[in-house]
Amino acid sequence: AQKVTQAQTEISVVEKEDVTLDCVYETRDTTYYLFWYKQPPSGELVFLIRRNSFDEQNEISGRYSWNFQKSTSSFNFTITASQVVDSAVYFCALSEASGNQFYFGTGTSLTVIP
Amino acid sequence: SAVISQKPSRDICQRGTSLTIQCQVDSQVTMMFWYRQQPGQSLTLIATANQGSEATYESGFVIDKFPISRPNLTFSTLTVSNMSPEDSSIYLCSVGLFADPYNEQFFGPGTRLTVL
Numbered sequence: 001a002q003k004v005t006q007a008q009t010e011i012s013v014v015e016k017e018d019v020t021l022d023c024v025y026e027t028r029d030t031t032y033y034l035f036w037y038k039q040p041p042s043g044e045l046v047f048l049i050r051r052n053s054f055d056e057q058n059e060i061s062g063r064y065s066w067n068f069q070k071s072t073s074s075f076n077f078t079i080t081a082s083q084v085v086d087s088a089v090y091f092c093a094l095s096e097a098s099g100n101q102f103y104f105g106t107g108t109s110l111t112v113i114p
Numbered sequence: 115s116a117v118i119s120q121k122p123s124r125d126i127c128q129r130g131t132s133l134t135i136q137c138q139v140d141s142q143v144t145m146m147f148w149y150r151q152q153p154g155q156s157l158t159l160i161a162t163a164n165q166g167s168e169a170t171y172e173s174g175f176v177i178d179k180f181p182i183s184r185p186n187l188t189f190s191t192l193t194v195s196n197m198s199p200e201d202s203s204i205y206l207c208s209v210g211l212f213a214d215p216y217n218e219q220f221f222g223p224g225t226r227l228t229v230l
Binding site: 033035037042043044045047050091093095101102104105106107 | 147155156157159204206208210218219220221223224226
Protein backbone atom coordinates (compact mmCIF):
# COMPACT_ATOMS: atom_id res chain seq x y z
CA ALA A 1 0.00 0.00 0.00
CA GLN A 2 1.14 3.50 -0.74
CA LYS A 3 2.52 5.03 2.41
CA VAL A 4 2.39 8.59 1.16
CA THR A 5 -0.32 9.83 -1.16
CA GLN A 6 -0.28 13.10 -2.97
CA ALA A 7 -3.54 13.04 -4.86
CA GLN A 8 -2.89 16.26 -6.75
CA THR A 9 -0.66 15.52 -9.71
CA GLU A 10 -0.62 19.03 -11.14
CA ILE A 11 -1.86 22.37 -9.90
CA SER A 12 -1.85 25.72 -11.66
CA VAL A 13 -2.55 28.97 -9.89
CA VAL A 14 -2.27 32.60 -10.80
CA GLU A 15 0.40 34.58 -9.02
CA LYS A 16 -0.63 35.88 -5.60
CA GLU A 17 -3.22 33.18 -5.12
CA ASP A 18 -2.96 30.85 -2.15
CA VAL A 19 -2.49 27.16 -2.85
CA THR A 20 -2.63 24.06 -0.65
CA LEU A 21 -0.80 20.87 -1.49
CA ASP A 22 -2.28 17.77 0.09
CA CYS A 23 -0.40 14.89 1.65
CA VAL A 24 -1.92 11.83 3.29
CA TYR A 25 0.25 9.22 4.91
CA GLU A 26 -0.12 5.75 6.30
CA THR A 27 1.92 4.17 9.06
CA ARG A 28 1.55 1.87 12.02
CA ASP A 29 4.47 3.40 13.86
CA THR A 30 3.66 5.72 16.72
CA THR A 31 6.88 7.63 16.09
CA TYR A 32 7.43 8.90 12.60
CA TYR A 33 8.59 11.95 10.71
CA LEU A 34 7.04 13.86 7.87
CA PHE A 35 8.82 16.02 5.35
CA TRP A 36 8.22 18.33 2.46
CA TYR A 37 10.79 18.82 -0.27
CA LYS A 38 10.79 21.19 -3.21
CA GLN A 39 12.30 20.19 -6.53
CA PRO A 40 12.70 23.12 -8.92
CA PRO A 41 13.41 22.53 -12.60
CA SER A 42 17.13 22.35 -11.83
CA GLY A 43 16.42 18.97 -10.22
CA GLU A 44 17.90 19.50 -6.78
CA LEU A 45 15.76 18.46 -3.84
CA VAL A 46 15.38 21.28 -1.36
CA PHE A 47 14.40 20.41 2.18
CA LEU A 48 11.49 22.56 3.41
CA ILE A 49 10.29 21.13 6.69
CA ARG A 50 10.35 18.16 9.03
CA ARG A 51 7.63 17.30 11.50
CA ASN A 52 7.73 14.73 14.29
CA SER A 53 4.66 12.64 14.99
CA PHE A 54 4.46 13.85 18.56
CA ASP A 55 4.44 17.52 17.59
CA GLU A 56 1.15 18.53 16.04
CA GLN A 57 1.79 22.22 16.18
CA ASN A 58 1.27 23.87 12.87
CA GLU A 59 4.16 25.84 11.53
CA ILE A 60 4.49 29.01 9.54
CA SER A 61 7.63 30.14 7.78
CA GLY A 62 7.13 33.25 5.74
CA ARG A 63 4.64 32.45 3.01
CA TYR A 64 4.75 28.74 3.80
CA SER A 65 2.61 27.00 6.38
CA TRP A 66 2.03 23.39 7.27
CA ASN A 67 -1.03 21.78 8.81
CA PHE A 68 -0.35 18.48 10.54
CA GLN A 69 -3.46 16.52 11.53
CA LYS A 70 -2.85 13.10 13.04
CA SER A 71 -6.58 12.41 13.19
CA THR A 72 -6.76 12.43 9.41
CA SER A 73 -3.14 11.37 8.76
CA SER A 74 -2.55 14.48 6.75
CA PHE A 75 0.31 16.92 6.45
CA ASN A 76 -0.79 19.64 4.08
CA PHE A 77 1.34 22.47 2.79
CA THR A 78 0.01 25.93 1.99
CA ILE A 79 1.76 28.63 0.04
CA THR A 80 0.29 32.07 0.58
CA ALA A 81 0.48 34.73 -2.10
CA SER A 82 2.19 32.40 -4.53
CA GLN A 83 5.04 33.60 -6.71
CA VAL A 84 6.42 32.37 -10.01
CA VAL A 85 9.53 31.13 -8.17
CA ASP A 86 7.30 28.70 -6.29
CA SER A 87 6.82 26.74 -9.51
CA ALA A 88 8.30 23.32 -8.80
CA VAL A 89 7.45 19.76 -7.95
CA TYR A 90 6.76 19.29 -4.26
CA PHE A 91 7.25 15.96 -2.55
CA CYS A 92 5.87 14.82 0.76
CA ALA A 93 7.81 12.06 2.51
CA LEU A 94 7.49 9.81 5.53
CA SER A 95 10.18 8.21 7.65
CA GLU A 96 9.33 5.70 10.32
CA ALA A 97 11.32 5.42 13.51
CA SER A 98 11.34 1.64 13.09
CA GLY A 99 13.36 1.89 9.88
CA ASN A 100 15.66 4.11 7.90
CA GLN A 101 13.80 4.30 4.64
CA PHE A 102 12.09 7.39 3.36
CA TYR A 103 8.81 6.93 1.55
CA PHE A 104 8.09 9.60 -1.02
CA GLY A 105 4.77 10.59 -2.49
CA THR A 106 4.43 10.88 -6.23
CA GLY A 107 4.80 14.63 -6.08
CA THR A 108 2.62 17.59 -6.99
CA SER A 109 3.72 19.78 -9.85
CA LEU A 110 2.87 23.39 -9.09
CA THR A 111 2.82 26.02 -11.79
CA VAL A 112 2.39 29.63 -10.80
CA ILE A 113 1.25 31.72 -13.73
CA PRO A 114 2.35 35.33 -13.78
CA SER B 115 23.11 19.20 8.25
CA ALA B 116 25.32 17.83 5.52
CA VAL B 117 26.64 19.22 2.27
CA ILE B 118 26.65 16.71 -0.54
CA SER B 119 28.24 16.98 -3.95
CA GLN B 120 27.82 14.70 -6.93
CA LYS B 121 29.85 14.21 -10.07
CA PRO B 122 29.04 14.44 -12.87
CA SER B 123 26.08 16.78 -12.68
CA ARG B 124 24.85 15.51 -16.01
CA ASP B 125 25.97 13.22 -18.80
CA ILE B 126 24.82 11.88 -22.12
CA CYS B 127 25.89 8.31 -22.74
CA GLN B 128 25.64 5.72 -25.43
CA ARG B 129 23.66 2.54 -25.04
CA GLY B 130 25.72 -0.34 -23.69
CA THR B 131 28.25 1.80 -21.84
CA SER B 132 28.59 2.33 -18.09
CA LEU B 133 28.72 5.47 -16.00
CA THR B 134 30.02 5.88 -12.46
CA ILE B 135 28.52 8.61 -10.33
CA GLN B 136 30.42 9.91 -7.33
CA CYS B 137 28.91 11.24 -4.12
CA GLN B 138 30.99 13.16 -1.59
CA VAL B 139 29.78 14.32 1.81
CA ASP B 140 31.41 17.01 3.91
CA SER B 141 31.15 14.98 7.11
CA GLN B 142 31.17 11.36 8.18
CA VAL B 143 27.75 9.78 7.95
CA THR B 144 26.57 6.29 8.63
CA MET B 145 23.73 6.06 6.17
CA MET B 146 24.07 6.82 2.49
CA PHE B 147 21.45 6.06 -0.10
CA TRP B 148 21.07 6.09 -3.85
CA TYR B 149 17.78 7.03 -5.49
CA ARG B 150 16.56 7.07 -9.05
CA GLN B 151 14.02 9.52 -10.35
CA GLN B 152 12.72 8.67 -13.78
CA PRO B 153 11.28 11.51 -15.87
CA GLY B 154 8.13 12.89 -14.28
CA GLN B 155 8.22 10.32 -11.50
CA SER B 156 8.86 10.24 -7.79
CA LEU B 157 12.03 9.05 -6.13
CA THR B 158 12.71 5.33 -5.94
CA LEU B 159 15.29 3.97 -3.56
CA ILE B 160 17.88 1.87 -5.37
CA ALA B 161 20.00 0.79 -2.43
CA THR B 162 21.57 1.64 0.88
CA ALA B 163 25.33 2.03 0.58
CA ASN B 164 26.96 0.29 3.51
CA GLN B 165 30.47 1.15 4.54
CA GLY B 166 32.69 -1.91 4.53
CA SER B 167 30.09 -4.31 3.20
CA GLU B 168 27.89 -4.92 0.21
CA ALA B 169 25.08 -2.50 -0.49
CA THR B 170 21.53 -3.43 0.39
CA TYR B 171 19.39 -3.36 -2.74
CA GLU B 172 15.69 -2.73 -2.96
CA SER B 173 13.36 -4.95 -4.88
CA GLY B 174 13.86 -4.56 -8.60
CA PHE B 175 17.48 -3.43 -8.38
CA VAL B 176 20.48 -5.74 -8.61
CA ILE B 177 24.17 -5.40 -7.98
CA ASP B 178 25.17 -6.38 -11.50
CA LYS B 179 23.24 -3.46 -12.93
CA PHE B 180 23.94 -0.92 -10.17
CA PRO B 181 27.18 -1.77 -8.41
CA ILE B 182 27.83 0.49 -5.45
CA SER B 183 31.00 1.20 -3.53
CA ARG B 184 31.33 2.78 -0.12
CA PRO B 185 35.02 2.85 0.81
CA ASN B 186 34.60 5.23 3.73
CA LEU B 187 32.05 7.29 5.65
CA THR B 188 32.17 10.31 3.34
CA PHE B 189 32.17 8.82 -0.16
CA SER B 190 30.18 6.47 -2.34
CA THR B 191 29.87 5.62 -6.00
CA LEU B 192 27.01 4.24 -8.04
CA THR B 193 27.66 2.68 -11.41
CA VAL B 194 24.92 2.33 -13.98
CA SER B 195 26.05 -0.60 -16.10
CA ASN B 196 25.24 -1.60 -19.66
CA MET B 197 22.97 1.38 -20.02
CA SER B 198 19.82 1.53 -22.07
CA PRO B 199 17.50 4.49 -22.76
CA GLU B 200 15.30 3.29 -19.90
CA ASP B 201 18.10 4.22 -17.52
CA SER B 202 17.70 7.89 -18.40
CA SER B 203 16.91 9.43 -15.03
CA ILE B 204 18.14 11.69 -12.32
CA TYR B 205 20.26 9.76 -9.84
CA LEU B 206 20.40 11.22 -6.37
CA CYS B 207 22.69 10.48 -3.50
CA SER B 208 21.41 11.15 -0.01
CA VAL B 209 22.63 10.86 3.53
CA GLY B 210 20.53 10.02 6.51
CA LEU B 211 20.86 11.47 9.94
CA PHE B 212 18.84 9.22 12.14
CA ALA B 213 19.00 10.47 15.66
CA ASP B 214 16.19 10.89 18.09
CA PRO B 215 14.16 13.07 18.12
CA TYR B 216 14.29 13.27 14.38
CA ASN B 217 15.20 11.51 11.22
CA GLU B 218 16.44 13.63 8.42
CA GLN B 219 17.73 13.02 4.95
CA PHE B 220 19.77 15.40 2.83
CA PHE B 221 20.08 15.09 -0.91
CA GLY B 222 22.83 15.81 -3.33
CA PRO B 223 22.17 17.94 -6.40
CA GLY B 224 21.61 14.87 -8.55
CA THR B 225 23.14 13.52 -11.73
CA ARG B 226 20.99 13.92 -14.79
CA LEU B 227 21.68 10.97 -17.10
CA THR B 228 20.49 10.68 -20.67
CA VAL B 229 21.12 7.44 -22.54
CA LEU B 230 20.89 7.54 -26.31
